[in-house]
Amino acid sequence: VTTATPGATGPSGTEPDTRARILDSARRLFLARGYAATSLSDIATDVGLTKTAVAYHFHPKERLLVELVSPALADLAAELGPLPTGTRAQRRAFLRHLVAVLVRHRDVIGILASDTGLLALPALGGSPPPRDLLVARLLPARPTPPDVVRAWSAVGAAQVAVARSLDQPEDVVRTVATAAALAAYDS
Amino acid sequence: VTTATPGATGPSGTEPDTRARILDSARRLFLARGYAATSLSDIATDVGLTKTAVAYHFHPKERLLVELVSPALADLAAELGPLPTGTRAQRRAFLRHLVAVLVRHRDVIGILASDTGLLALPALGGSPPPRDLLVARLLPARPTPPDVVRAWSAVGAAQVAVARSLDQPEDVVRTVATAAALAAYDS
Amino acid sequence: VTTATPGATGPSGTEPDTRARILDSARRLFLARGYAATSLSDIATDVGLTKTAVAYHFHPKERLLVELVSPALADLAAELGPLPTGTRAQRRAFLRHLVAVLVRHRDVIGILASDTGLLALPALGGSPPPRDLLVARLLPARPTPPDVVRAWSAVGAAQVAVARSLDQPEDVVRTVATAAALAAYDS
Amino acid sequence: VTTATPGATGPSGTEPDTRARILDSARRLFLARGYAATSLSDIATDVGLTKTAVAYHFHPKERLLVELVSPALADLAAELGPLPTGTRAQRRAFLRHLVAVLVRHRDVIGILASDTGLLALPALGGSPPPRDLLVARLLPARPTPPDVVRAWSAVGAAQVAVARSLDQPEDVVRTVATAAALAAYDS
DNA sequence: ACTGGCGGGACCGCCCGTTCGT
DNA sequence: ACGAACGGGCGGTCCCGCCAGT
Numbered sequence: 001v002t003t004a005t006p007g008a009t010g011p012s013g014t015e016p017d018t019r020a021r022i023l024d025s026a027r028r029l030f031l032a033r034g035y036a037a038t039s040l041s042d043i044a045t046d047v048g049l050t051k052t053a054v055a056y057h058f059h060p061k062e063r064l065l066v067e068l069v070s071p072a073l074a075d076l077a078a079e080l081g082p083l084p085t086g087t088r089a090q091r092r093a094f095l096r097h098l099v100a101v102l103v104r105h106r107d108v109i110g111i112l113a114s115d116t117g118l119l120a121l122p123a124l125g126g127s128p129p130p131r132d133l134l135v136a137r138l139l140p141a142r143p144t145p146p147d148v149v150r151a152w153s154a155v156g157a158a159q160v161a162v163a164r165s166l167d168q169p170e171d172v173v174r175t176v177a178t179a180a181a182l183a184a185y186d187s
Numbered sequence: 188v189t190t191a192t193p194g195a196t197g198p199s200g201t202e203p204d205t206r207a208r209i210l211d212s213a214r215r216l217f218l219a220r221g222y223a224a225t226s227l228s229d230i231a232t233d234v235g236l237t238k239t240a241v242a243y244h245f246h247p248k249e250r251l252l253v254e255l256v257s258p259a260l261a262d263l264a265a266e267l268g269p270l271p272t273g274t275r276a277q278r279r280a281f282l283r284h285l286v287a288v289l290v291r292h293r294d295v296i297g298i299l300a301s302d303t304g305l306l307a308l309p310a311l312g313g314s315p316p317p318r319d320l321l322v323a324r325l326l327p328a329r330p331t332p333p334d335v336v337r338a339w340s341a342v343g344a345a346q347v348a349v350a351r352s353l354d355q356p357e358d359v360v361r362t363v364a365t366a367a368a369l370a371a372y373d374s
Numbered sequence: 375v376t377t378a379t380p381g382a383t384g385p386s387g388t389e390p391d392t393r394a395r396i397l398d399s400a401r402r403l404f405l406a407r408g409y410a411a412t413s414l415s416d417i418a419t420d421v422g423l424t425k426t427a428v429a430y431h432f433h434p435k436e437r438l439l440v441e442l443v444s445p446a447l448a449d450l451a452a453e454l455g456p457l458p459t460g461t462r463a464q465r466r467a468f469l470r471h472l473v474a475v476l477v478r479h480r481d482v483i484g485i486l487a488s489d490t491g492l493l494a495l496p497a498l499g500g501s502p503p504p505r506d507l508l509v510a511r512l513l514p515a516r517p518t519p520p521d522v523v524r525a526w527s528a529v530g531a532a533q534v535a536v537a538r539s540l541d542q543p544e545d546v547v548r549t550v551a552t553a554a555a556l557a558a559y560d561s
Numbered sequence: 562v563t564t565a566t567p568g569a570t571g572p573s574g575t576e577p578d579t580r581a582r583i584l585d586s587a588r589r590l591f592l593a594r595g596y597a598a599t600s601l602s603d604i605a606t607d608v609g610l611t612k613t614a615v616a617y618h619f620h621p622k623e624r625l626l627v628e629l630v631s632p633a634l635a636d637l638a639a640e641l642g643p644l645p646t647g648t649r650a651q652r653r654a655f656l657r658h659l660v661a662v663l664v665r666h667r668d669v670i671g672i673l674a675s676d677t678g679l680l681a682l683p684a685l686g687g688s689p690p691p692r693d694l695l696v697a698r699l700l701p702a703r704p705t706p707p708d709v710v711r712a713w714s715a716v717g718a719a720q721v722a723v724a725r726s727l728d729q730p731e732d733v734v735r736t737v738a739t740a741a742a743l744a745a746y747d748s
Numbered sequence: 749a750c751t752g753g754c755g756g757g758a759c760c761g762c763c764c765g766t767t768c769g770t
Numbered sequence: 771a772c773g774a775a776c777g778g779g780c781g782g783t784c785c786c787g788c789c790a791g792t
Contacts, residue, residue, distance in 0.1 A: 018749080036223050039785060051786090053750055061786070135351075145359045153348040153367035160343020164322075165336050172332045176374075180340035183374035184367035205775080226759060238760090240776045248760070392771080410597050413763060425764085427772050435764070509725075519733045523726050527741035530721020535714040538696075546706045550748075554714035557748035558741035579753080600781060612782085614754050622782065 019057050021047050026064045031110045035065055069112055072105035076134075085137045094137055095154055095185055099178040102162040103170060110163040131155065138185070154185035206244050208234050213251045218297045222252055256299055259292035263321075272324045281324055282341055282368050289349040290361040297350040318342065325372070341372035393431050395421050400438045405484045409439055443486055446479035450508075459511045468511055469528055469555055476536045477548040484537040505529065512559070528559035580618050582608050587625045592671045596626055630673055633666035637695075646698045655698055656715060656746055660739040663723045664731060671724040692716065699746070715746035 025046040029038045040061060044051045058064045079101055085091045102109050138151040158181040165173045212233040216225045227248060231238045245251045266288055272278045289296050325338040348364040399420040403412045414435060418425045432438045453475055459465045476483050512525040535551040586607040590599045601622060605612045619625045640662055646652045663670050699712040722738040 034223075036221070041785080050751060052752080052788095055787070056750065059787085145355045146363045148355055149348050149352050149360050149363040150367055152351045153344040153364055153371075156347020156351075157340040157344035157367070157371045160347065161336050161340040164339045164343075168332045168335055173336050176333045176336040177340055179374040180337055180344070180371035183370035184340075184344045187363075187366040187370035228759080237777055239762095239778075242761075243774090243776065246761085408597070410595070414765095415763080424773055426766090426774080429765070430772070433765080519729045520737045522729055523722050523734050523737040524741055526725045527718040527722040527738055527745075530725075531714040531718035531741070531745045534717020534721065535710050538713045538717075539710050542706045542709055547710050550707045550710040551714055553748040554711055554718070554745035557744035558714075558718045561737075561740040561744035602781080611755055613756075613784095616783075617752095617754065620783085 069108050075101050099158045103174040106162050113159050113163045154181045157181045157184045256295050259295050262288050286345045286365040293349050341368045344368045344371045443482050449475050473532050473552040480536050528555045531555045531558045630669050633669050636662050660719050664735040667723050715742045718742045718745045
């Protein structure tokens with residue numbers, strides 16, 4: 001028996017769909033009950049495996065979170081990072097792009113929206129939570145209190161709309177959420 | 188460990204402020220780390236008591252959550268319940284009122300906004316989560332998909348703006364968040 | 375305020391019936407649920423006091439047990455101790471006397487009969503549990519295995535009959551239990 | 562702590578005897594100190610494991626009690642249930658059989674005899690405690706007070722004799738206890 | 749690729765005991 | 771004589787992680 005050296009992403013063996021099934025189950029349970037409130041046993045029972053099997057593929061438990069949300073976070077960083085936000089028009093374009101990225105990863109945005117999701121992600125880039133970074137990009141040089149509240153409103157409108165509209169058509173969500181976030185931002 | 192100066196606690200009569208101090212500490216920690224991730228020991232250490240003393244005043248642990256958020260939930264039900272939402276103008280007035288109530292309880296809205304807060308509160312009134320009820324009040328008779336997304340946007344704008352602007356002046360938050368939520372709702 | 379030095383039996387103040395009420399409640403609860411399974415709070419609730427008040431009168435908790443069963447144990451030692459058990463006739467007289475003493479204290483024999491009663495009484499005379507001592511008195515000089523089993527049968531017949539017949543007339547219990555224990559002993 | 566010699570545990574296959582060792586330790590400790598007074602840590606220390614390991618095999622703690630006494634209770638129900646007790650001769654045969662069953666499970670009868678054993682077993686068959694059922698079987702149609710006391714005497718003679726004679730030969734216990742119980746019943 | 753067995757840690761709940769105050 | 775408040779400790783449960791084995 002060749003004890004395959006597990007790479008950083010976990011062992012790449014002959015049954016890749018097991019990993020996918022675990023990830024799928026974890027995403028549903030994380031969305032429903034939160035990350036901390038979901039145990040490895042819960043996921044294992046849901047998939048039909050044992051706790052050890054789940055831990056074998058994803059170790060430690062946090063890696064489940066990482067593999068689920070890292071694509072979304074990578075997109076957030078890659079697509080929104082190079083966008084300039086110097087002028088107000090640029091910030092509005094940034095907000096449009098933000099909604100597009102959120103909608104593209106709408107299935108995991110609910111996880112990121114929960115407090116135990118976004119806030120408690122250690123060492124996935126920088127120290128400040130992504131949500132704070134997003135808001136910072138929406139502020140002018142010398143933000144006034146109303147600027148701050150409006151920026152949070154815009155991000156909140158976009159995030160909650162996407163996370164709570166998983167049963168609505170994707171293009172409708174994108175279009176309407178974009179308009180709503182912009183309207184809040186321009187109010 | 189630290190023999191607190193007896194003058195601070197007051198030698199006369201009982202110590203009713205201990206409950207207040209515990210509640211205050213719990214609110215801060217729940218906001219920062221979430222309800223499930225905060226143990227009685229954490230709160231006890233923060234207040235300067237032992238775990239047993241905290242459990243003496245609030246038993247079981249869920250009682251802490253209830254006493255913190257029940258005023259806010261009671262206001263949500265009492266003030267928003269009788270408001271009619273038949274016409275669009277009435278729904279906009281409802282949204283205005285919603286922001287006002289949220290701002291009034293801004294210190295605990297962050298707890299209610301977290302997944303383990305509003306969504307997972309067992310038996311604190313009715314079965315459906317309050318957030319769903321709020322959104323339902325914002326929808327017309329036969330809601331279209333865009334209506335649904337817009338309603339979530341409006342609620343999200345209000346909630347996140349209030350929860351993340353604790354360091355901003357209250358009247359600014361109320362005014363700006365109201366305008367932003369209405370703008371998202373009207374977009 | 376004169377801080378009356380509490381004697382070994384507790385403070386002798388102005389409300390002696392409180393002690394009696396606590397003892398009465400403790401006896402009932404110990405009989406129903408066992409000593410270890412009965413907390414001071416249970417007794418306090420049953421009497422209508424607080425836990426502290428109960429602990430004030432009986433401290434530590436074990437003193438409740440002691441004050442309940444010590445009269446019975448004292449009688450066991452006083453009346454059965456001087457009885458000679460050298461001959462078989464003397465041992466039969468001893469057994470008769472044993473039943474009489476058990477019946478006299480029938481209200482607490484149930485407590486003594488439970489394992490956590492008799493066995494876990496520390497420092498109430500000697501180390502070996504009283505029940506073992508009773509059986510030893512029923513054995514001849516060189517006991518055979520049948521002697522041992524018969525002695526335990528006789529004690530068991532007496533003890534269980536008394537403990538489980540609290541609702542029967544006392545004289546009937548005394549007469550019948552005596553005959554049964556003797557019959558088992560003579561079988 | 563103590564790295565047990567791996568030869569003792571056997572490196573091949575699973576270790577099913579661990580359950581047996583835990584059960585054996587639990588039986589001894591329950592007999593000596595009672596069920597409630599014996600903690601999982603006590604058992605774990607006695608076996609040479611940790612509390613977690615014990616809880617892994619038997620969860621919850623009550624499962625230990627159930628697995629220990631259920632064979633005896635099953636025999637009590639299976640063998641004594643169908644026996645008719647209409648006439649006095651049948652009841653005497655029932656009593657003979659009772660002693661035989663008790664002796665067969667003499668290693669756990671002590672647990673069942675303790676107050677927290679037989680009396681407080683929740684949902685292990687029917688509602689009324691088994692000991693009461695046994696006594697009921699020994700009573701005639703219209704029992705008089707002496708009948709009741711004698712029945713308790715007979716059961717007590719059998720039970721205590723068996724529980725306290727673990728160090729005596731089994732056939733002696735069976736023969737003598739049977740005679741003693743019958744003698745008490747006939748007295 | 750997957751499992752059973754087991755360790756270590758943390759958390760909540762409970763209980764007894766004590767001190768201060770009345 | 772009694773109550774409110776609080777401390778220290780333990781018991782049972784749950785969870786993640788590790789190891790040997792297959």
